[in-house]
Amino acid sequence: MNNIGLVSRTDSTRSVIALGEVRFGEGLVVIAGPCSVESEEQTLRIARAVKAGGAHMLRGGVFKPRTSPYAFQGLGLKGLKILKTAREETGLLVVSEVLDTRDVSWMSEYVDVLQIGARNMQNFSLLKEVGKSRKPVLLKRGMYSTLSEWLNCAEYILKEGNSRVILCERGIRTFENYTRNTLDLSAVPALRELTHLPVIVDPAHGTGKVGLIPAMSLAAVAAGADGIMIEVHDDPAAALSDGDQSLTPAQFSELARKVTALRAFMEGLN
Numbered sequence: 147m148n149n150i151g152l153v154s155r156t157d158s159t160r161s162v163i164a165l166g167e168v169r170f171g172e173g174l175v176v177i178a179g180p181c182s183v184e185s186e187e188q189t190l191r192i193a194r195a196v197k198a199g200g201a202h203m204l205r206g207g208v209f210k211p212r213t214s215p216y217a218f219q220g221l222g223l224k225g226l227k228i229l230k231t232a233r234e235e236t237g238l239l240v241v242s243e244v245l246d247t248r249d250v251s252w253m254s255e256y257v258d259v260l261q262i263g264a265r266n267m268q269n270f271s272l273l274k275e276v277g278k279s280r281k282p283v284l285l286k287r288g289m290y291s292t293l294s295e296w297l298n299c300a301e302y303i304l305k306e307g308n309s310r311v312i313l314c315e316r317g318i319r320t321f322e323n324y325t326r327n328t329l330d331l332s333a334v335p336a337l338r339e340l341t342h343l344p345v346i347v348d349p350a351h352g353t354g355k356v357g358l359i360p361a362m363s364l365a366a367v368a369a370g371a372d373g374i375m376i377e378v379h380d381d382p383a384a385a386l387s388d389g390d391q392s393l394t395p396a397q398f399s400e401l402a403r404k405v406t407a408l409r410a411f412m413e414g415l416n
């Protein structure tokens with residue numbers, strides 16, 4: 147791979163992206179929350195539960211990139227206000243996806259990290275816009291993208307002056323269709339060689355199946371991920387999106403305990 151530029155790793159230093167006590171690139175950051183913000187009650191219940199279970203940050207989509215235009219599209223501004231309430235109540239910092247250049251600036255008042263979803267990884271206008279923002283950006287891997295294409299997208303953001311980019315592996319399309327995507331865990335050690343940016347893993351979108359998430363989360367930690375992002379719902383069967391890949395709060399707490407223990411064990415190996 148040709149040297150890409152600002153994102154490239156040139157020495158042993160890896161970037162740490164610090165947001166208060168949450169530090170990407172140091173230790174293991176656990177992000178959890180619903181796929182979509184559905185209501186204030188639902189979001190607060192899940193936020194409290196994931197906080198108690200050991201999450202460091204809350205996730206929740208309010209602009210949803212759905213395959214069908216008839217599927218739930220998200221609560222928009224109302225959802226952002228709910229996330230803000232959840233943040234105030236639990237102290238958890240919040241990450242949420244931005245779909246449109248027009249929303250970057252005002253949405254930044256409600257969230258701590260702006261997420262660029264897989265479907266927008268190569269939306270160059272959006273990348274330039276978040277590059278001008280002061281908020282950290284969680285850049286998901288496009289489902290048809292190589293590591294080089296992904297790193298070039300991160301480069302768009304850094305080039306505009308925003309160096310706080312966190313990469314998130316979330317699976318790619320392959321011929322295998324048992325899983326929703328094929329989670330490419332080799333991307334984690336590969337990216338640690340190629341870039342100084344932190345790398346986290348989303349095993350929910352990466353597999354699409356609750357039963358596979360614990361093992362793939364532990365595997366992500368073993369591969370050296372700086373964090374994991376987990377979808378949690380207290381009534382997965384009734385979720386408005388991604389119920390099939392949402393852990394219950396109890397399943398999440400058990401997983402958080404295990405990934406934390408594995409990370410501590412691995413630090414002892416070094």
Ligand code: PEP
Pocket residue numbers: 181207211243262263264265286316351
């Ligand atoms: C999400 O995290 O809510 C999401 C839509 O994920 P992805 O962009 O990876 O499909």
Ligand code: MN
Pocket residue numbers: 181182351377387388
């Ligand atoms: Mn989802």
